[in-house]
Amino acid sequence: MKSTLQQLSQKLETEEAVDFVKSEFEKQLKARLSLVRICAPTVVLHGTGINDDLNGIERPVGFPVKAMQEQRAEVVQSLAKWKRLRLKEYELEPGTGIVTDMKALRPDEDLGPLHSISVDQWDWEKVMLPEDRHLDFLKEQVSKIYDSILATQAAVATKYQLITPELPEEITFIHAEDLQKKYPHLTAKQREDVVAKEFGAVFLIGIGGLLGSGEPHDGRAPDYDDWSTPTSATTKGLNGDILVWNSVLERAFELSSMGIRVDKGTLELQLKERKADDRKxxxxxxxxxEEKLPQTIGGGIGQSRLCMFLLQKQHIGEVQVSIWPEEMKTGLSERGIHLL
Structure with missing residues (x-):
């Protein structure tokens, strides 16, 4: 009985810590990026193109709606496109934007320490000027997000003194093309591990576009991030991922995916490259x-991912309630890892 009570006490302490991390980070993010919190949908209509296709292979959870003549709806996979439509409606000024809680279901995820079928993230989007479509502007926004993470890390370390801050004071920027050239014999995930361990925190630029090897570093849908705009003679891409080194798991750990969004020209180019012109x-x-939407930059920041990292947990199920195979729960419990 004592052991059970101790587990319950630990879980309640974790629940309080998760709430603290989420509240502190959102406060920091809203201030640095000039964001206003808004409500978000759980479902969107099928066939509108609003739902996120992620890598293009994940199956959205869908169902017919009785009160709408059986029209099909889908649980969101992210809000990348929905946010841009909302910014048009709110007519926000450049430099300001929105942030919301996104809760999604992704049944095709491979369950493990980093992945569950329940996805929660801060989905944010802000209006930008067309002339800011360049790499320096992207880096500026990344640095603001990273500063928000650093401030939250400091607050967590002050409140929970057993936790030692690990992140470097600055984030390093590197293009996926340069990383591939430096480590041509490693897989994409192995390259991420190497660079994250070396620098502690990196923003990996250029996710989705083809590298010199003829393969992309990782998948990305063709209709939200801009991964095809040349930024120099040798690199391209106006998007990327924030990766940190997770010393608990001893591997690279993705906290955010973000980028400058496609305009008319890059949407046409990327749809053509992916043979997806039917989406037009x-x-x-x-x-x-028809150029009726504002130019924006945005992304998603994993809520459970950030809590897991800053609270130095071994499994995402320690900071998030989801469903897991019984054999997985039993095996983790035997190792002293108790899922919420």
Whole structure:
């Protein structure tokens, strides 16, 4: 009985710590990026092009709606496109934006320490000027997000003195093309491990576009991030991932995916490259091609991921309630890892 009570006490302490991390980080993020919190949908209509296709292979959870003549709806996979439509509606000024809680279901995830079928993240988006479509502007926004993470790390270390801060004071920027050239014999994930361990925190630029090897570093849908715009003679891409070195798991750990969003030209280019021109007739895509949507930058920041990292947990199920195979829960419990 004592052991059970101790487990319950630890879980309650973790719940309080998770709430603290989420509240502190959101406060920091809103201030640095000039964001206003808004409400977000859990579902969107099928066939509008609003739902995020992620890598293009994940199956969204869908169902017919009785009160709408059986029209199909889908649980969101992220809010990348929905946010841009909302910014048009709110008519926000450049330099300001929105942030919301995104809760998604991704049944095709491979369950493990980093992944569950329940996804929660801060989805943020802000209006930008068309002339800010360049790498320096992207880096400026990344640095603001990283500063928000550093401030939250400091607050966590002050409140929970057993936790020692590990992140470096600055984030390092590197292009996926340069990383591939430096380590041509490593896989993409192995390259991430090497660079994250070397620098502690990196922003890996250029996710989705083809590298010199003929393969992308990782998948990205063609209709939200801009991964095809040349930024120099040798590199391209106006998006990327924030990666940190997780010393508990001893591997690279992705906290955020973000980027400058496609405009009319890059949408056409990326749809053509992915042989997805049929999407042009969808509502979202037609609005963008008719240049009726504002130019934006945005992304998602994993809530459970950030809590897991800053609280130095071994499994995402320690900071998030989801469903897990019984054999996985039993094996973790035997190792002293108790899922919420």
């Amino acid at each position: 007739k969808l509502y979202y895509h037609s609005q963008l091609l």
